[in-house]
Amino acid sequence: MPVSSPACVVGLGYVGLPLAVALAEAGVPVVGYDVSTARVAELQDGSSGIEDVADEATRTPGLTFTADVCDLEACQTYVLCVPTPLREGMPDLGAVEAASRAVASVLSAGDLVVLESTTYPGTTEEVVGPLLDAGSGLVAGRDYLLAYSPERIDPGNPTYGIGNTPKVVGGMDDASTKAAVRFYETVCDTVVQVDGTREAEMAKLLENTFRHVNIALVNEMAVFCRELDIDLWQVIEAAKTKPFGFMPFYPGPGVGGHCIPVDPSYLSWRVRKMGFTFRFVELAQEINAQMPSYTVARLGDLLNDAGIALSRSRVLCLGAAYKPGVADCRESPSIEVMRQLRRKGVTVAYADPFVPDLVLDTERLAAVPLSDLGAYDAVLVLTPHAGFDLELVRREATLVLDTRAALAPGENVYRL
Ligand SMILES: NC(=O)c1ccc[n+]([C@@H]2O[C@H](COP(=O)([O-])OP(=O)(O)OC[C@H]3O[C@@H](n4cnc5c(N)ncnc54)[C@H](O)[C@@H]3O)[C@@H](O)[C@H]2O)c1
Helix, strand or coil: CCCCCCEEEECCCCCHHHHHHHHHHCCCCEEEECCCHHHHHHHHCCCCCCCCCCHHHHHCCCEEEECCHHHHCCCCEEEECCCCCEECCEECCHHHHHHHHHHHCCCCCCCEEEECCCCCCCHHHHHHHHHHHHHHCCCECCCEEEEECCCCCCCCCCCCCCCCCCEEEEECCHHHHHHHHHHHCCCCCCEEECCCHHHHHHHHHHHHHHHHHHHHHHHHHHHHHHHHCCCHHHHHHHHCCCCCCCCCCCCCCCCCCCCCCCHHHHHHHHHHHCCCCCHHHHHHHHHHHHHHHHHHHHHHHHHHHCCCCHHHCEEEEECCCCCCCCCCCCCCHHHHHHHHHHHCCCEEEEECCCCCEEEECCEEEECCCCCCHHHCCEEEECCCCCCCCHHHHHHHCCCEEECCCCCCCCCCEEEC
């Protein structure tokens, strides 16, 4: 199959849109398909809606957007980049299933289908393949090619993007793997081939579980280092001078985003189905989930020391998104911290240049400017976007709880 044959990217969010743009820039004609007509209209109007993708990129020659599955008929490669959330702690493959059915309705012999959504091992061949077969009347491996390739995109990362992040690919058979490798070589400098779809699915879960567990490790350390009066951030800086065998992770108010709090649950759910418990993941989840409450308790203690009751305090939270440089508030620990503060009677305001407003429980809050800092009893640094004037915060705030070690030390600045 020539790589310049038309490709379809299914799901035009943080993962799908950058891929669609990269493919089009590489000369592959791309139809971007999304079930959300609002999302398609936004893209057709020239607005990317994603920080890392410039609005102009939506007008890349060869790139079109549609919410009509009939427009996909001519495509020969389909890449599924749809969400894989949790519902009541369980994997919710509803979008993957719906996307598979949509692709099945236009699938032709010889086509290649690649799943990129993060999911438990077995999904490509046990869920996607059977739906494609049933809807198309074709047979995976015989009539069309089927592969999995985990997306490793790191929104807001100025160094690593699609081109220079190695891409792992595993097909259900040799022909599928080879076709998927050829496809990704059009946009990725390095394509790493594994034996099958399960290995590729598992590679992603290992990466994210590794991160999840190590963040939990430092979060737990942060709690007792406080009691021991040890500066954990200094400890990490010291440990990271070891040139081998150590990788730094940093504590914070919890974990957020679409991946780290969610993906390990896909793995532990799959492992549970076999009668095992994935103890590492469950412990890490427990520790990371406690961090918003720990942050609130720590702020309460600091305010108490200053003679102010938490319940009567005014607190400015810096950063609602789950990490710097993005607007994504999914699973953001900042939101959970703000919710808990409000439940304790705190008057909460927040600043975030990427998030103009948000809904906390049922109330809509608008972001406030980073000014008049003396009017707050405390400033709580949750997500230090590069645009924040942290020097101003250090100078003007009465009390700062810095959960990310983003500020230079000062008499009024406390770390988690
Ligand atoms: N965001 C990240 O940093 C990141 C990184 C690596 C992997 N992933 C994984 O990639 C997948 C997609 O994540 P995302 O962050 O791009 O999600 P997203 O919510 O930003 O975008 C998903 C898009 O898919 C669309 N969609 C939903 N159901 C659909 C369907 N049936 N057919 C067509 N379109 C549909 C939605 O309307 C939305 O526009 C998830 O499995 C996620 O875990 C995300």
